[in-house]
Amino acid sequence: MGENIKNKIGKATAWSSITEIMAKIISPIVNIILARLLLPEAFGIVATITMVISFAEVFTDAGFQKYIIQHEFENEDDLDKSTNVAFWTNLSVSFFACVIIFLFRHKIAFVVGSPGLGNSISLASLLIILYAFSSIQMARYKRDFDFKTLFFVRIGTSLIPLLVTIPLAIILKNYWALLIGNFASQLFNAIFLTLKSKWKPKIYYNFALFKKMFSFSAWTLLRSE
Template sequence: MTPPPASALVEDSVPLRTPPGHKLRDLALRDTNVVVISVVLGNLLRAFSSVVLTRLLVPEVFGISGVIASIVFAFGMVSDLGFQAFVVRHPDGDKPRFLDTIWTMAVLRSVILTGAAFMLAPTLAGLFGKPELASLIEVSALVFVIEGFASLTLLTALRHRKVLKLSLIEMAVLVLQILLSFVLAYLWRSYWAILVSMLIGSAFKTSLSYLLFPNSLRKPALDRLYVRELWEFARFVTGSSIITLLLLQSDKFALGSLMSLDDFGFYILAGNLAAAPLAFTTAYASRVLFPTYSQAWRDGEENLRALFYAKRRLPSLLYCFAAGGLIGSAPLVIAVLYDPRYAASAIYLQILAIAPLFALASYAGNETLTATGHIKATFQANVAKLVWFCVAGPAGYALGGVLGLVLAVGLMEIPPVILKWNQMHRLKFLDLRQELLFLAAGGAGIIVGAVGDRLIRPFV
């Protein structure tokens, strides 16, 4: 038998190299990087939208937007059953009977919510001392029934870590909603532009949930076993969500009635900007960390602590540095984005941006505990927040008025972080040195942001 040529042996022994283009593509498509890219693009689009809309609409519109958003959020949180976490974690999460039952429950919830909002709209508008908002509340309630009929493919896709596809869907919906809001704001010059574009965006997302996924259609079903399991799971989720509602909306309900719509609009704009980093924490925690941790727990991974921190180390360092930078550069951000009419938003942004600095530690700890079966963790953390707010909120308002109350809100993530660290320590999931390193990165970001503000703002 004739031996193969030497060149053939060399070629067979040398591993094939991945082309540089493929390496870049693989890097960009990693779930963490997909979340980072989509959140950055989303925040840039929202910032651009805010800049344009503030030039088309008066500040009062953003005050109205804050009131409506608070009411819609309140209804959603009071009835939160934790569908996403339940589907992602459940062993039967891909079975048709299970999905039919959860979809039916979601539809029933949405119909009840819409009806309740319609009936209570005049009363809610009256509580704010703004009865003219009743019709806006009624129309905004349609978002519940629109989103309630969406396919559960949006949840099963998360279960199977199809982060890219989900991110592309959300980006398409956001672009459509922003473009519509521009056109309608130019034509109508009223809050209806924002509300109608929101409803159309929700309808578009619901349509995509059926069009872009196989086996997306569901049929009515109520399996007693699954309903019982959902309720056992949702007891803590619903209780936690109600507390979250009290925590996140109490300041808005109070300030919405105490401030003029113009001043409340400044507060809402600052809150929206401060929430920009939270878009990453929520997406990263729910779409990357929770599915990964849940899978590792189901598979019996031995060194869970090492896996937890390996997954979030670099994103946490970069995120905390950026969140700190927002605190330090808040006046510069307001000066760049808005005209001088909105300068009063800067102090609110600087205070409210403190919470996002601690949010990733809080959210990551929550997903660690929930994925490993400690469902009460979210409820307990929110109780800690509630105790903090009940003590610090009135004290802050008594000592510093509106800014004192806002400061209490800005510091609200610290108590649950301490509680979750204590729980993770008892379960041997905590690496305190790395957690403190993440916060040190945030401190460095504050310094860099403050220096940038002092050097650049005089030229803006």
């Protein structure tokens, strides 16, 4: 058992290193091309929208990823039940976050200093749902040290700007090219991870299990802040 864990860690480290190297090669090339196609204002707008979405994602994840990765489960069934609770909780909270952002989109845009971006922020909030759909799947892969699959996910999301964002930047010549590229990347993540995963979401929820998971997740979330 110990030798098997060592092998898994060794392979995971290798795939993780390869992933980082490939991403660092591809991303600068894409950014250089996009910088020549779009005005600096486009990047500033997307940075503002991303700041709002990233802030909301902190609460939608609720630390359940760490729980799935770190917790010692009694058996596979216990793991699957916890995964289902985490998945449906994240998805529900993400829908709620989208509704809140939609209702207060213009006020949020004013607060972040971009009064005209209310509708764009509201549409971009759909990224929160896509992130929630794939984040728990990703936790399962990390728990199993399956960084080979995560490598292909990372490479896919790195290549999408070449296939989607750059062509759209040539056509649209505005920040929507970057936002649509982000949508395409998150959609790819959600579809790829779900299709490849042995675990699939099931209609199951347990409030007692949620309370147990939340007590752990809330503490780790506070410690990480």
